[in-house]
Amino acid sequence: MIVNLRAARFRACMILLTGATCLVDPRPQAAAQSKPPDASAVLAEIRSKDTGQLAVSEEDGRFLRLMIASSGTKRALEIGGASGYSAIWMGLGLRKTGGRLVTIEYDPARARELVxxxxxxxxxxxxxxxxxxxxxxxxxxxxxxxxxxxxxxxKDYKRFFDLVYPRLDANGLFIAHNVVNKKNEMADFLAAVQTHPSLWTTIVSPSGEGMSVSLRK
Ligand SMILES: C[S@@+](CC[C@H](N)C(=O)[O-])C[C@H]1O[C@@H](n2cnc3c(N)ncnc32)[C@H](O)[C@@H]1O
Structure with a gap:
């Protein structure tokens, strides 16, 4: 079989060289040459180019993936996608749950990188x-x-919470980033989620930036 394939490829090459019409491309298939997507390489590249330090830490990314996979998330929303670091971590969790993520980014250059x-x-x-x-x-x-x-x-966290909370499912999770290292910039938001009668909220800090994790009861 290998010999026959080689012979066929040789014949096809000759057809190409002589300019005859050829229905079989003798060159290796593009699909066979292309590598499967490597999310970890893309994640590492985003981080290496992230001079503004916008992306969440790797530990926080792992935490997001785990929360999505363990909660069986189906309809996720990200507000502030930047170049896609956290979106890719969440997407990896959603690959397991069969869910989808909509991520929103208003900087056009970053949004193109994100896509x-x-x-x-x-x-x-x-x-x-x-x-x-x-x-x-x-x-x-x-x-x-x-x-x-x-x-x-x-500074916009409280307004975003007010906008999204009415559309958060029962047992849905609302997670906000930087609630430890930037807590002074969002005191109104933190007070709201920590005193809300319909939420259970805890603060976790896998890498020092901190995330509030709120479950709608
Ligand atoms: C800290 S970065 C997000 C990092 C991203 N989550 C990650 O880990 O890769 C914040 C992003 O939110 C975007 N942003 C801020 N306010 C926004 C708004 N009102 N609508 C859409 N994007 C917004 C900024 O342009 C910026 O790229």
Whole structure:
């Protein structure tokens, strides 16, 4: 069989060389040459280029993936996608649950990187990128959410919580980033989630940045 294939390829090469019409491309198939998506390489590249230190830490990314996989998340929302570091971690968890993520980023250059990075990580069927101001984009998304990750500008956290909470499912999770290292910029938000009668909230800090994790009872 190997010999026959080689002979066929040789014949096809001769057809190409002589300019005759050829229905069989003798060159190795592109699919056979292309490598499967390598999400860890894309994650490492995003981090190496992240001079503004926008991306969550690797430990926080692992935590997000674990929370999504263990809660069986189906409809996730991210506010503040940047170049896709956290979205890719969450997308890896959603690959396991069969869920989807909508991530919103209003910086156009970052949003383009986000789209490209999600695609290179092999998660384009799971992660949808919306470009624009999340305050305007969220009302355009239909349905409810069972997982929300908030990582936009910190002064806006309370307003985002007020906007999204009515659409958070019972047993849904609302997770916000930087609640330890930037807690002074979001005192109103932290007071709201820590005193809310319909939420159980705890603060975790896998790497010092801190995340509030709130479950809607
Ligand atoms: C800390 S970075 C997000 C990092 C990202 N979650 C990650 O780990 O890779 C915050 C991002 O939120 C975006 N952002 C801030 N306010 C926004 C808004 N109102 N709508 C959409 N994006 C917003 C910023 O442009 C910025 O890229």
């Amino acid at each position: 490209a990075n999600v695609r290179r990580a092999g998660l384009a069927d799971i992660v949808e990128v919306r470009t624009g101001d999340a305050f305007q984009q969220i009302p355009k998304i239909t349905g409810t959410f069972d997982f929300v990750f908030l990582d936009a500008w910190k």
